[in-house]
Amino acid sequence: MGMFERDQHVFADAGPLDDSYEPEDIRERDDELAKYQRALQPIIDNRPTSNIFLYGKTGTGKTVATKYMLSHLESDAAQYDDVDLSIVWTSCENLSSSYQVAVALVNELRDAQDADRISTTGYSQQRVFDLLYDELDALGGTAIIVLDEIDNIGDSDDLLYGLPRARSNGYVDNVQPVIIGISNDFQFRDSLSPKVKDTLAEKEILFPPYNANQLRSILSPRADKAFHDGVLSEDVVPLCAAFAAQDTGSARQAIRLLREAGELAQAEDASTIAEDHVRDAQDELEKNQLYEGMQELTPQGHAVLCALAYHQALGEIPVRSRDLYQRYTSICDRLDADRVSERRVRDHLSDLNMLGLITVYERNEGLSAGRYHEYELDVPLQAVLDVLLATSRFEDVADHIRSTAADQNRLQSDFSSY
DNA sequence: TCTCCACTGGAACTGGAGGTAT
DNA sequence: ATACCTCCAGTTCCAGTGGAGA
Numbered sequence: 001m002g003m004f005e006r007d008q009h010v011f012a013d014a015g016p017l018d019d020s021y022e023p024e025d026i027r028e029r030d031d032e033l034a035k036y037q038r039a040l041q042p043i044i045d046n047r048p049t050s051n052i053f054l055y056g057k058t059g060t061g062k063t064v065a066t067k068y069m070l071s072h073l074e075s076d077a078a079q080y081d082d083v084d085l086s087i088v089w090t091s092c093e094n095l096s097s098s099y100q101v102a103v104a105l106v107n108e109l110r111d112a113q114d115a116d117r118i119s120t121t122g123y124s125q126q127r128v129f130d131l132l133y134d135e136l137d138a139l140g141g142t143a144i145i146v147l148d149e150i151d152n153i154g155d156s157d158d159l160l161y162g163l164p165r166a167r168s169n170g171y172v173d174n175v176q177p178v179i180i181g182i183s184n185d186f187q188f189r190d191s192l193s194p195k196v197k198d199t200l201a202e203k204e205i206l207f208p209p210y211n212a213n214q215l216r217s218i219l220s221p222r223a224d225k226a227f228h229d230g231v232l233s234e235d236v237v238p239l240c241a242a243f244a245a246q247d248t249g250s251a252r253q254a255i256r257l258l259r260e261a262g263e264l265a266q267a268e269d270a271s272t273i274a275e276d277h278v279r280d281a282q283d284e285l286e287k288n289q290l291y292e293g294m295q296e297l298t299p300q301g302h303a304v305l306c307a308l309a310y311h312q313a314l315g316e317i318p319v320r321s322r323d324l325y326q327r328y329t330s331i332c333d334r335l336d337a338d339r340v341s342e343r344r345v346r347d348h349l350s351d352l353n354m355l356g357l358i359t360v361y362e363r364n365e366g367l368s369a370g371r372y373h374e375y376e377l378d379v380p381l382q383a384v385l386d387v388l389l390a391t392s393r394f395e396d397v398a399d400h401i402r403s404t405a406a407d408q409n410r411l412q413s414d415f416s417s418y
Numbered sequence: 419t420c421t422c423c424a425c426t427g428g429a430a431c432t433g434g435a436g437g438t439a440t
Numbered sequence: 441a442t443a444c445c446t447c448c449a450g451t452t453c454c455a456g457t458g459g460a461g462a
Contacts, residue, residue: 097446097447099445099446099447100446120446121445121447122445123445123446125445298449338450340450341450341451343451343452344449344450347450362458364457364459364460366458366459366460367462368460368461369460370457370458370459371457
C-alpha cells in the first residue's frame, strides 16, 4: 500500500470548485449582466464606447461575469467583418502603480517571447506609456483593456488618465482603447484624482454581496458536478452558503468552503460530507489565511510581532506602544538586528492590525496620561510562535518565548477556542 | 468650556537596490 | 563611466486628537 493512493470516493471532478472554473451560465446576476451587455453593445455597433468599471467585494462575480461577457462579445464580433476587436487582460494583483501596470500590459501585448519583454524598472514612465501606445496602435480597431483588481494601484492613476485620452492626444491613431476596470474597493473611485474622474467617462456596474439563497443557487450545480451522487448530505450546501453569506457574501469563500469540506471528508475516508466537515473547513481556511499573513511579513514585521508575542507570553497585555517598543529594541539587540524608529514600529503595528493578527484599543486618559493605543494578539500565541519558530532568525527567541509562556501556563494551542 | 497630555498618523524626504540608455 | 528611472523600507518633523481635570 502506497502512501499516496488514488482516492476519488468523494470527488467526481473537483474542477467546478476551482478558482479558475468558468461556469457556462452565470447565476443571480441577471441585472448586472444586462447592464454590462448594454455597456458593451456599442462595440458591435461600431459606436464610441465608454469605459466600464465594476465595483464589488471579492467573490461577487465581477471577474467571472467579465470573462463570460467578453467571450460572448468576442465570438459575436467575429461575425461582423467591420468589427475589429482585441482583448488584453491584466490582473493588477501584484502591481502597485500605473507604471507597473503599463509594463505588464506591454509584456502581455508582446505575447512574451522572453526576449521582447521589458523589465519592470529602469525606463521612465512616459517611455513605458509610449511603448504601450505603440503596441495598442499596432492592434488597431477596438482594444478592450481589462484591468482586474485595479484598486491595487492606489492613487497612482496616471494610466487611467492617459489611456482614455491617448487618441485625442494623438498618441494612437488606429485604435480605440476601452478600459474595463474591476475593483474590489468601492472607495477606489473617490480616491482617483478629479482630472481622472472626468476623463474616464465611465459606466459603473455594482456587484453587491450574495445572500445565502443566491449562494446556494450558485453552489448547487457546481456541487452536483463536483461530487459523486449521494456523497453530499443535504445540509452541507446551505451551510456553506450561510457561513459565506454571513461573513463576506463571497461566492469564492462559499466554494472554497465546500471544496475544503470535501477534502476533509475524503481525507478521513468518510462516506459522506457532513455539517461538521464544513465547520472544520471553516476553521481550517481561517487558520491558513492567518498563517499565510504571518509568513509573508518582512523581518521587521516579524520582530514587532515577536515583541508582542513576548508580552502576551508574560501576560502583560494589552501593552502600550512605548512598552512594546522597549521589548522590540531588546529583541533586536539580542538578534543583533537593525532596529527601526518608533514611528516605523507603529506602521508595522497597523499592518498587523490590517491583517487581523492583533487588536488595537484606543485609550485616552486625558490630561494625566494623554492619548495612546494598546495592543494584544488576536490569534493564539501558539500560532504566532509556530510561524516564528519556522523563521530561522527568530527560532531561538521564539523558543524562549514558548518556554516562558509554558511556565506561565499561557499556551493554548486550540485555535477554535478563539 | 478650556487646557493640556502624550501619543498618533500624515507628509516629505532619503538612500540603496533594482534597472535602462548613452 | 555616467546619468537617470522606479520602488521600498525607512527616517524626520510636526500638526492633530479627544477626554480628564481645572
